[in-house]
Amino acid sequence: MPLSTQLETADDQYVLVASLDNVRNLSNILKAIHFKDHATCFATRNGIKVTVENAKCVQANAFIQAGIFQEFIIQEESVMFRINLAVLLDCLTIFGTNSLPGTSTALRMCYRGYGYPLTLFLEEGGVVTVCKINTQEPEETLDFDFCSTNVVNKIILQSEGLREAFAELDMTSEVLQITMSPDKPYFRLSTFGNAGSAHLDYPKDSDLIEAFHCNQTQTNRYKISLLKPSTKALGLSCKVSIRTDNRGFLSLQYMIRNEDGQICFVEYYCCPDEDITDSEL
Amino acid sequence: MWCELNQGNFFDEFQMEGVAAEYNEIYLELTPENLSRALKTAQNAKTVKIKLTNKHCPCLTLAVELPSLSSSSRIVTHDIPVGVIPRRLWNDFREPRVPDFDVSIYLPVLKTMKSVVERMKNLSNCIVLEANLNGEMNLKIETDLVSVTTHFKGLGNPPWVSEDGSQSSPQDRDPESMAEARIDIRKLLQLLAGQQVNPTKALCNIVSKRIVHFILLHEEVSLQYFIPALA
Numbered sequence: 431m432p433l434s435t436q437l438e439t440a441d442d443q444y445v446l447v448a449s450l451d452n453v454r455n456l457s458n459i460l461k462a463i464h465f466k467d468h469a470t471c472f473a474t475r476n477g478i479k480v481t482v483e484n485a486k487c488v489q490a491n492a493f494i495q496a497g498i499f500q501e502f503i504i505q506e507e508s509v510m511f512r513i514n515l516a517v518l519l520d521c522l523t524i525f526g527t528n529s530l531p532g533t534s535t536a537l538r539m540c541y542r543g544y545g546y547p548l549t550l551f552l553e554e555g556g557v558v559t560v561c562k563i564n565t566q567e568p569e570e571t572l573d574f575d576f577c578s579t580n581v582v583n584k585i586i587l588q589s590e591g592l593r594e595a596f597a598e599l600d601m602t603s604e605v606l607q608i609t610m611s612p613d614k615p616y617f618r619l620s621t622f623g624n625a626g627s628a629h630l631d632y633p634k635d636s637d638l639i640e641a642f643h644c645n646q647t648q649t650n651r652y653k654i655s656l657l658k659p660s661t662k663a664l665g666l667s668c669k670v671s672i673r674t675d676n677r678g679f680l681s682l683q684y685m686i687r688n689e690d691g692q693i694c695f696v697e698y699y700c701c702p703d704e705d706i707t708d709s710e711l
Numbered sequence: 712m713w714c715e716l717n718q719g720n721f722f723d724e725f726q727m728e729g730v731a732a733e734y735n736e737i738y739l740e741l742t743p744e745n746l747s748r749a750l751k752t753a754q755n756a757k758t759v760k761i762k763l764t765n766k767h768c769p770c771l772t773l774a775v776e777l778p779s780l781s782s783s784s785r786i787v788t789h790d791i792p793v794g795v796i797p798r799r800l801w802n803d804f805r806e807p808r809v810p811d812f813d814v815s816i817y818l819p820v821l822k823t824m825k826s827v828v829e830r831m832k833n834l835s836n837c838i839v840l841e842a843n844l845n846g847e848m849n850l851k852i853e854t855d856l857v858s859v860t861t862h863f864k865g866l867g868n869p870p871w872v873s874e875d876g877s878q879s880s881p882q883d884r885d886p887e888s889m890a891e892a893r894i895d896i897r898k899l900l901q902l903l904a905g906q907q908v909n910p911t912k913a914l915c916n917i918v919s920k921r922i923v924h925f926i927l928l929h930e931e932v933s934l935q936y937f938i939p940a941l942a
Contacts, residue, residue: 517857520833524861526826547857557823559861 465659591638738796749789812916813890841891
């Protein structure tokens with residue numbers, strides 16, 4: 431790529447430099463968490479984590495490991511800034527979202543530090559685009575304090591099993607109720623809409639279910655409007671891990687395979703809607 | 712916008728008589744939607760005949776002969792009301808003169824240009840188009856949030872020959888120096904989105920800070936667009 435030689439001399443002034451041969455490995459995964467325009471980027475030696483939140487109730491994290499990038503140089507322990515995700519996505523897809531097979535857009539992303547814009551150099555077929563996106567004051571992101579030792583129930587299933595269910599969710603229902611249990615009905619999704627209630631049960635030994643570790647019967651409700659955006663990530667993913675902890679918090683981890691066969695993760699945390707009493711069950 | 716169709720390329724038969732021998736032209740005004748709707752039914756037609764008729768009002772009559780299985784032919788007729796423009800107003804419709812441009816340059820692949828302009832439209836309302844005589848063209852937007860510049864290189868500058876045979880492009884111009892114009896990004900996108908097929912040649916002439924003049928040459932059609940610069 432001619433860009434790299436051209437800019438080599440100026441590299442040391444950047445705290446973060448990351449290059450990709452195929453920009454879609456980044457843009458696709460960011461699209462999966464684009465349900466609000468503001469995103470917080472947090473980079474360490476391991477890679478970049480991009481966080482989007484809504485209503486202090488739901489948080490989506492996209493992890494792009496350093497290994498995904500062809501070049502990843504970070505001068506500080508950690509680098510953090512806030513950016514407009516809609517603008518970033520428009521810039522990343524400047525040469526179009528579906529380029530011809532065999533051609534791809536190369537990206538070089540540079541950041542000089544606090545107060546500086548994020549600079550993107552994109553190249554496709556000899557045409558170069560330079561974008562300077564102003565960064566914003568980073569905001570504290572929510573800590574859901576979701577730790578694996580507190581996980582009560584965990585199911586890993588193939589995404590196709592959930593895709594259909596999520597695509598057909600009754601959006602007139604305010605909540606999605608998730609039941610996970612070591613006994614029947616094992617794993618149940620319920621909605622309560624205008625046209626009535628719907629329950630979808632997955633048998634424990636279904637081919638779609640790869641792992642089933644449920645210790646205790648748990649029924650929690652989550653605002654459907656908060657969960658619906660995760661459908662974007664679901665659509666890209668091959669596997670999904672559904673976990674709930676002792677407080678009823680939900681974690682959805684999507685495993686996404688990019689065009690080069692590398693694995694990335696997108697994670698959604700959502701807090702339960704309300705405590706439901708036994709009489710409602 | 713200005714479009715010219717060559718008679719010979721389209722019509723088997725062509726008859727016309729203008730107001731007078733020395734003004735052998737007819738100027739008509741019509742709603743383009745009516746014409747395009749009428750032509751849609753003519754997509755599978757065997758023949759199409761276009762006539763200027765005088766029914767209740769002046770009409771462009773399209774007689775579309777559709778293929779039929781039986782021996783009798785099926786003919787669909789559309790009457791599109793038109794206004795005949797009197798001769799004293801003809802001057803308003805003359806093909807605009809190619810302005811004395813600062814830089815003339817071939818455009819890059821329109822598909823690439825279109826996707827770039829599409830994204831830029833999401834970010835800004837106006838776009839700066841600049842080019843020089845070294846075959847370089849830049850598209851730029853700048854807002855509070857973001858600045859984006861796309862650089863095209865090696866596009867080539869068309870040789871313009873003026874009527875007296877001399878090279879008319881300003882030879883004394885520094886080939887590196889950019890001529891620029893800020894234009895409405897939606898107008899540029901309309902132009903690019905309207906291109907169904909890639910023209911054989913596409914070029915643009917920039918009159919610095921005044922106007923951008925686009926010329927798209929197809930096999931049978933030539934299109935010209937003029938987009939004025941914003942203040």
